[in-house]
Structure formats: C-alpha cells, structure tokens
Amino acid sequence: MAKINIAIDGLSGCGKSSTAKAVAKTLGYKFIDTGAMYRAVTLYVLNEAVDLTSKESVIQALEQITIDFRYNQESQKNETFLNGQNVEEEIRSMRVAGSVSQVAAIKEVRVAMVAQQQQMGKDKGVVMDGRDIGSVVFPEAELKLFMTASTEVRAKRRQAELREKGEEVALDEIMKNLEERDRIDSTRDESPLIKVEDAIEVDTSNLLFEEQVQKVLDLALQRI
Ligand code: C5P
Numbered sequence: 001m002a003k004i005n006i007a008i009d010g011l012s013g014c015g016k017s018s019t020a021k022a023v024a025k026t027l028g029y030k031f032i033d034t035g036a037m038y039r040a041v042t043l044y045v046l047n048e049a050v051d052l053t054s055k056e057s058v059i060q061a062l063e064q065i066t067i068d069f070r071y072n073q074e075s076q077k078n079e080t081f082l083n084g085q086n087v088e089e090e091i092r093s094m095r096v097a098g099s100v101s102q103v104a105a106i107k108e109v110r111v112a113m114v115a116q117q118q119q120m121g122k123d124k125g126v127v128m129d130g131r132d133i134g135s136v137v138f139p140e141a142e143l144k145l146f147m148t149a150s151t152e153v154r155a156k157r158r159q160a161e162l163r164e165k166g167e168e169v170a171l172d173e174i175m176k177n178l179e180e181r182d183r184i185d186s187t188r189d190e191s192p193l194i195k196v197e198d199a200i201e202v203d204t205s206n207l208l209f210e211e212q213v214q215k216v217l218d219l220a221l222q223r224i
Helices: 016-027 034-047 055-062 099-104 107-120 131-137 151-164 171-187 209-221
Strands: 005-010 030-033 065-074 076-080 126-130 143-148 200-204
Touching: 005 034, 005 131, 005 209, 016 126, 016 209, 030 034, 030 076, 030 107, 030 131, 034 055, 034 065, 034 076, 034 099, 034 126, 055 099, 099 107, 099 171, 107 126, 107 131, 126 131, 126 209, 131 143, 143 209, 151 171, 200 209
Parallel strands: 005 126, 005 143, 030 126, 143 200
Antiparallel strands: 065 076
16 A cells, blocks of 8 residues: 655644544554654753743754654653653643744754654655644645644643643643644744645544544545
8 A cells, every 4th residue: 555644734732643643553654743843842942941032042952952752662652752861741741832832933943853854754654743744844745634623622632631641730821822832833934834725624623532533544545
C-alpha cells in the first residue's frame, strides 16, 4: 500500500495530537507532535532564564538545543527529549503553555523546527499535527485536516488531562490560555495558523474521541 502524509492543523487543545497518535497507530505510521518541539524550545528558554522579549537571545539559545523523540516501550508512546533529557511531562505544564506561542512566533525558531520536521516526514507514512503542517511543512500532504472545537469543550478536555497529571487549573485560566494562543498563532507574521484551501475541517465539539479518529481514518483510507 502506498504511504501518504497526513497533516493535522487546528486550534489549541482540540484533540489534534491524540487523534493523530491513534490514527498513526492504526495505520502503522509515525506520529509527530510538532507542538512538543516548540514546547521543548520554550522549556529550555524558561529554564535558562533567557529573556523571552529578546528575539536575539532566543535565537542564540537555539544553538544549544537538540530535540528528538524516543519510543518508550512502557508507555508505548514517543516521548520528547531535550538535550538528551526526557521532558515529556514538563512541556505540558501551564508554565510552558503560557509562553510557547511567543517563542513559536520567532522566524528562526520556526525555520529550525520545520527543517527537522520535513526530514522526519520525507519518506512519507507520517501523521503530523501542528499549526503550519498543511501550509508550510508538507504543502503536498495527501490529506490535510483542520480541527476545531468550541473553547469550552477544549478547555474541559485540557483540564481533565492536567488533572490526571496532578495539575489543578481553573477552567477560566485554561480558556484564556487557549484563546490567547489561538490569537497569537493565527495573527503572527510567520506561518500563521490558517485553514488552507484543500484542508477538510473537522469540528470535534460533539464527537466522541473514537468518532473523530474514525473520521480521519476513513478519509486517510480513501487516499491510500
Ligand atoms: O500543539 P500544541 O498546543 O502543543 O502547540 C503548542 C504551541 O506551539 C502552539 O500554541 C503554537 O504556538 C506552537 N506551534 C506552532 N506550530 C506548530 C505546532 C505548534 O507554532 N506546528
């Protein structure tokens, strides 16, 4: 069977990564969570107290950063490593979520991440989720999706995820963070989040997780 690339873009917290992961598993494809890469850069910058308001400082810090994904047999998932250290948990915190869009708006950060992402998907058979996959990383992807959901639904899902990890955050705070990230991501100069013409929109507000996975799988199977 011919392999394709599947690009999943969309709003923050609408289930792109979990859907992409499940679809990749069923198809035997590689799942790549590009948000994790921008989060890892942000974690480094925060931990090293790099001045976030100085683009030059963030760009300089980039030279010290190596990001890779490694498969964990136990959790059966790819985990994010920053300079050889597992940061999978830490990058999901509200601390990182609060600054990631600012870091991701810097052109040089994007150029470095996109080059690595294109390398990972060059042989096809990849399900990649992010904000610019269909527009910049893989404009030739055989299937492009644009996922959305209401802010409240997204915030409730994110709150449950954080709670599972022991982080208790008010719904309001999460809603504000999601809206703020969507605003910055959609209005930035460098590869803003857009729905490209050939992307299929999937609103997950009223879909069960299994339904949203099945929908993407059906669309993928039509193209394989
Ligand atoms: O997907 P996730 O919510 O983990 O992404 C975190 C942030 O990383 C986004 O809000 C966005 O600012 C940035 N991002 C991006 N381009 C991508 C993936 C994520 O700018 N391809």
